[in-house]
Amino acid sequence: MRHTVSVLVENKFGVLARISTLFAARGFNIDSLSVSETEEPAISRMTIVVKGGAYILEQVTKQLNKLVDVIKVTDFKDTEYVERSLALIKINMTKSTQNELIKLIGIFRARIEDISQNSVTVEMTGNENKINAFVKTVMPYGIKETCRTSVVALGRGHTIKIKEKRNG
Amino acid sequence: MADGYARSTGKPGVCIATSGPGATNIVTGLAAAYMDSVPMVAITGQVATNVIGQDAFQEADTTGITRPVTKHNFLVKDVKDLARTIKEAFYIATTGRPGPVLVDIPIDVQRGICEFIYPEKIEIRSYKPTYEGHSGQIKKAVDIINNSERPVFYIGAGVIASNAEKEIIEISKKADIPVTNTLLAVGAYPPDTNLSLGMLGMHGTFCANKAVQAADVIIAVGARFDDRCTGKVCDFAKKAEIIHIDIDPTAISKVVDVDIPVVGDAKTVLKEMSATIEKKERKDWIKTIDGWKAEHPLSYDRNDDKLHPQYVIEKISELTKGEAIIATEVGQHQMWSAQYYKAKYPRLFLSSGGLGAMGFGYPAGIGAKFGNPDKEVIVIAGDGSFQMNMQEMAVAILNDIDVKVAILNNQYLGNVRQWQEMFYGKRYSHSCLAKRKKCPKWCNTPSRDKCPVYVPDFVKWAESYGALGIRVTDKKDVVPALKKMLEAKASIVLDIWVEIEENIFPMVPVGASLDDIITRMNG
Numbered sequence: 001m002r003h004t005v006s007v008l009v010e011n012k013f014g015v016l017a018r019i020s021t022l023f024a025a026r027g028f029n030i031d032s033l034s035v036s037e038t039e040e041p042a043i044s045r046m047t048i049v050v051k052g053g054a055y056i057l058e059q060v061t062k063q064l065n066k067l068v069d070v071i072k073v074t075d076f077k078d079t080e081y082v083e084r085s086l087a088l089i090k091i092n093m094t095k096s097t098q099n100e101l102i103k104l105i106g107i108f109r110a111r112i113e114d115i116s117q118n119s120v121t122v123e124m125t126g127n128e129n130k131i132n133a134f135v136k137t138v139m140p141y142g143i144k145e146t147c148r149t150s151v152v153a154l155g156r157g158h159t160i161k162i163k164e165k166r167n168g
Numbered sequence: 169m170a171d172g173y174a175r176s177t178g179k180p181g182v183c184i185a186t187s188g189p190g191a192t193n194i195v196t197g198l199a200a201a202y203m204d205s206v207p208m209v210a211i212t213g214q215v216a217t218n219v220i221g222q223d224a225f226q227e228a229d230t231t232g233i234t235r236p237v238t239k240h241n242f243l244v245k246d247v248k249d250l251a252r253t254i255k256e257a258f259y260i261a262t263t264g265r266p267g268p269v270l271v272d273i274p275i276d277v278q279r280g281i282c283e284f285i286y287p288e289k290i291e292i293r294s295y296k297p298t299y300e301g302h303s304g305q306i307k308k309a310v311d312i313i314n315n316s317e318r319p320v321f322y323i324g325a326g327v328i329a330s331n332a333e334k335e336i337i338e339i340s341k342k343a344d345i346p347v348t349n350t351l352l353a354v355g356a357y358p359p360d361t362n363l364s365l366g367m368l369g370m371h372g373t374f375c376a377n378k379a380v381q382a383a384d385v386i387i388a389v390g391a392r393f394d395d396r397c398t399g400k401v402c403d404f405a406k407k408a409e410i411i412h413i414d415i416d417p418t419a420i421s422k423v424v425d426v427d428i429p430v431v432g433d434a435k436t437v438l439k440e441m442s443a444t445i446e447k448k449e450r451k452d453w454i455k456t457i458d459g460w461k462a463e464h465p466l467s468y469d470r471n472d473d474k475l476h477p478q479y480v481i482e483k484i485s486e487l488t489k490g491e492a493i494i495a496t497e498v499g500q501h502q503m504w505s506a507q508y509y510k511a512k513y514p515r516l517f518l519s520s521g522g523l524g525a526m527g528f529g530y531p532a533g534i535g536a537k538f539g540n541p542d543k544e545v546i547v548i549a550g551d552g553s554f555q556m557n558m559q560e561m562a563v564a565i566l567n568d569i570d571v572k573v574a575i576l577n578n579q580y581l582g583n584v585r586q587w588q589e590m591f592y593g594k595r596y597s598h599s600c601l602a603k604r605k606k607c608p609k610w611c612n613t614p615s616r617d618k619c620p621v622y623v624p625d626f627v628k629w630a631e632s633y634g635a636l637g638i639r640v641t642d643k644k645d646v647v648p649a650l651k652k653m654l655e656a657k658a659s660i661v662l663d664i665w666v667e668i669e670e671n672i673f674p675m676v677p678v679g680a681s682l683d684d685i686i687t688r689m690n691g
Contacts, residue, residue, distance in 0.1 A: 010294055014243070018235060025236050055421075062418040068240040068260060071294040 002031070003057050004083055004153045007046040007064055008072040011037060015069045019046065022067065028052065028060055032085070032150030043071065047152050080156040086125045086149045088113070089135065092142035093120045101141060108134045119144055127151075169563070170208050171201045172532025175518045176493055177539040178331070180207040180261050187213040188226030191272070192233060196525055198268045199237040203522025204352055205325060207266035209257050210238075214274040217245050230272045239267030247280030252287050259290040264297030265416040266329055297415060301432030301440060309387075309411045309428045310444045316385040316409075318453045319345045322368065322397075325352035325521070326390015326414060326434050328514040333357065335438035336389065342442070344450040346457055348376040350391050351502075352521045355511030359490070362454065366466070369397035370676050371503040374464035377674070377682040379457055383408045390414060390434045393423040394522065403681035413437050464674065464687045466507050475643045477501060477576040477666040480650075481508040484546060484574065487650055492544035493518065495533035497553030498526045500582035503672045505548045527556025533571045534564050544572070544654065551577040551626070551663075552601055561633045564659050572653050573661045578668045579614065579622050586671045614668050616641075626663035635659035 009015045016035060023030050031049040038045050050060055057075060064073045076083075093101055093115070101120060105112060110124035124131055128151065135146070170181030181201075185194045191212040201208045215224040231241045240260050242253050253271055261269040313319055321340055327333060333356050340347050340363050347357045348365040357364055365376035377399075380386065386408045391397070398404040404424055412419070412426040413434055420429040430437050468478045481504050484492075490512040496502040496519045511517045518536060520528035533547035547554075554575050564571050584599040596612045602619045603611065627637030640649045640662055653660050674687045 014231065014235075017232065021235050059418065059422065062420075066416070066418050068292065068295045 001051065001053060001057075003050050003052070003060075004076045004081070004151060005048045005050065005057075005060065005064070006074045006076065006153055006155075007048060007070060008038070009044050009046060009067075010069040010071065011042050011044040012069060015044070016046075018067055018069060019048075019064070022063055023050075023060075026059065026063060028056060034150040034152050036152070047150065049151050074155065076153060076155065081153050082156060083127050083151055083153040084125050085128060085131065085151045086123065087131045087135075088121060088123055088147045089138070090119050090121045090144040090146070091138050092144060093118060097141055101138070104134075104137060108137070110134060169531045169535030169538070169560075170210070171197060171206050171528070172495055172518050172535030173539040174201070174206050174208055174535075175204075175532070176515050176536035176543075178329075178515065179539070180209055180258055180266075181535060182209050182211070184211045185213070186226070187215055187230070187275075188228045190226075191228055191230040195234060195237060196523070196527075198234055198270065200520045200523040200525040200528055201268040202237045202239065204520065205266050205329060206268065207261045208268040209254075209261050210234075210268060210270040212270060212272045213278070214243065214272045216276040217274045218276070220274065230270070234270050237268075238270050239265075241270040241272065243272045243274075244277050245274070247277045247282045250277060250280075250282075251284060252290075255287055256290055256292065259292070260295065264295075265326075265414075265419075298417075298431050299415070299433040299436050301413070301430040301437035303440070305428060305430045306437060306440050307444070309413075309430055310441050312385055312409055312411060312428060313343065313345075313387065313441075314444075314446045314448070317450065318379075318383045318456075319343070319385040319387060319450075320365070320379050320383040320408075321345050321347040321357075322350075322380065322386050322388045322391055323347060323353045323356055324350040324389065324391025327353055327356045329390065330415070330434040330436075331514075332389070332435035332438050333514050335435055335442060339438060339442050339445055343445050343448050344454060345387070346379055346454070348372070348380060350394065350397055350521070351506050351519060353391070353514075354506050354509070354517040354519075356514045358512065359510040362458075365457070367506050368682075369394075369399070370678075371507065371672050371674065372397075372676075373461075373466060373507070374674055374685060374687055375457055375460035377676065377685050378460045380405050381407075381682050382456070386410045388412045388414070388426075389438070392419045395423070398424060399676045399680055399682040399684075403683065468670075473643055475641070475646065475664070475666050477578070477664075477670055478504050478508050479643065480574060480576060480646055480664055480666065481505055481548065483647055483650055484548070485509045487647075487654060488544060488546070490516070492516065492546050493533070493536045493540060495519070495529045495536055495545065495547045497529035497547075497549040497556070498524045499550040499553050500578070500586065500670070500672050501548050501550045501553075501576040502529075503583075504576075507672075509548075526550075526553035530554060530557050530571070530573065531560045531563075533573075534560060534569050537564075537569045537571050538567075546653075547571060547573045549573055549575045550582060551575050551579060551622075552581040554626075555624070558629070561630070561635060561659065565633050565635060570656070570658050570660075572656070572659075574650075574653070575626055575661065575663050576666050577622070577626070577663055578666050578670065579616075579619065580668060582670075583672075585669070589669070589671070590675075591677070616665065616668070626661055630659070630661035633659070635661060637661045637663065639663045639665070641665040 114121040170183035174181035257269040348368040366373040368376040411428040490510040537545040581599045630637030
């Protein structure tokens with residue numbers, strides 16, 4: 001199962017290394033990871049996507065909590081949340097495929113960022129499924145290059161307060 | 169040394185190492201302390217902040233190297249942060265589940281000058297250990313215990329860390345609950361009392377392993393279901409509901425699925441539990457256990473003239489009345505010590521459990537003596553593991569630290585040899601410490617008379633430091649030598665030539681269930 005975990009951490013050097021070391025040492029696989037500063041500069045938010053069963057997720061959550069620099073861990077398993085990532089996709093385009101492609105790009109609500117003689121570069125945001133679907137759809141035209149960001153996510157509605165955590 | 173000091177006193181141990189090689193040399197010590205949750209603060213030197221990352225002389229990425237083997241670590245880049253960081257380091261090392269914390273201090277920060285502001289209290293928003301157990305969980309646990317017929321306490325180092333031994337004794341007596349301990353909890357429960365089962369697991373007692381497998385409730389306190397304790401996990405205590413009291417949430421359901429987890433400090437939780445645990449006699453259960461105790465007590469050939477290693481430990485236990493601090497190395501002698509040394513109180517038995525680091529015992533013994541100058545400290549070592557850190561004798565001699573060493577010399581890495589004998593067709597590969605080039609390639613018939621001269625000569629070696637060395641090769645000389653050792657107020661090394669091919673029993677082979685305990689060779 002795929003889980004999106006949001007982790008608030010102290011914005012200090014070495015914290016990312018602590019987290020990646022933890023995943024490596026415990027044998028958990030990170031599918032994607034993003035780090036950014038939050039509205040409070042002393043705190044960063046990491047969004048980590050992991051695949052695994054209930055046991056893995058429980059251990060990931062607990063082990064993350066155990067790190068001294070981790071302030072709060074939220075697993076979006078049982079909550080409504082918004083999840084987005086961004087992709088840049090460079091697709092082969094010829095005169096004959098131009099109309100079709102532009103139509104498809106419109107349907108997926110992606111944006112054209114660059115056009116050259118034989119290619120089009122598209123920017124697309126969305127959840128992973130939507131991006132995957134688009135990539136699959138344009139695959140027959142020939143993809144020259146892609147670049148995707150990792151997932152970022154926020155819970156819907158309520159705010160997750162940065163409150164005191166409990167750990168060992 | 170810092171580790172032995174901490175384990176024996178309960179206070180955080182401190183060690184200092186220089187940058188680069190000094191720092192890399194303490195990695196094993198940190199890992200051992202981390203695995204066994206020992207409060208320790210390590211301070212390392214680092215190259216100046218302006219040359220970090222330039223491969224400067226004696227530079228190593230110390231915080232990077234030690235990250236997986238410490239509870240937390242710091243690189244102090246500004247002298248203004250130094251005082252607070254040191255305070256935080258001690259706070260983190262000693263609270264919650266204890267562990268080693270490293271502070272890496274560049275030379276310019278060490279030499280820096282600033283106003284000394286030492287915070288009175290430490291508040292870290294991202295670090296708040298839980299001490300109080302959840303009362304709902306505690307109630308559930310108590311209900312299960314009250315309704316159980318065959319409960320067993322399974323206690324680990326957490327009991328010693330939280331000083332909860334009195335609570336365990338009180339509850340176990342009140343409700344007739346037998347107690348088994350891990351290697352690290354030797355001494356946490358009075359040995360040889362009717363409710364004491366001794367150690368469980370790979371080299372645990374027959375009765376402890378039987379009791380765990382037959383129990384209907386396991387109350388694990390400050391123990392982490394290490395593979396050396398559980399044997400084959402899916403067959404561990406199958407009939408039991410498992411209650412797990414631990415201060416570290418990650419320990420819960422990490423190895424064995426726990427029915428009732430209680431996250432909190434062992435002493436606090438047990439105190440709350442003891443009020444509602446019913447007084448109860450469990451005569452049938454105790455009778456069954458007594459049966460197991462009688463069926464297969466710990467045993468070796470006590471009546472022959474051979475010098476069995478167990479005999480030495482039994483005599484040390486008798487002569488010290490189980491009141492001396494014992495530090496062990498790692499190997500067969502360690503298991504025999506856990507089996508035959510009857511430590512009366514907690515913090516008397518120091519051993520590297522989780523990491524199983526040979527070379528732990530001697531420095532740990534010296535550290536323990538620093539912390540307990542009035543107590544007798546005896547290091548029980550193997551001839552192999554003692555050679556890992558025996559150079560530390562310089563520290564003992566220079567500081568007038570009289571640590572006694574009893575080497576159970578079997579001229580083998582005995583534990584490895586035992587496995588080679590039992591599971592690898594007696595192919596003794598690289599485990600014999602007397603073997604030389606001229607020996608037959610596949611020699612598996614060691615004998616003191618025919619084998620080449622053993623090196624080093626531990627007696628001469630001790631003498632070269634100005635310590636006393638005594639060789640013991642005969643059973644009848646053991647007690648006089650031990651008495652001499654205990655009377656001496658100086659460093660002393662006994663090189664005791666024990667039976668070469670003695671094995672540790674009982675034994676649960678790796679990957680086997682605790683039910684498949686072997687009590688003797690070929691039987």
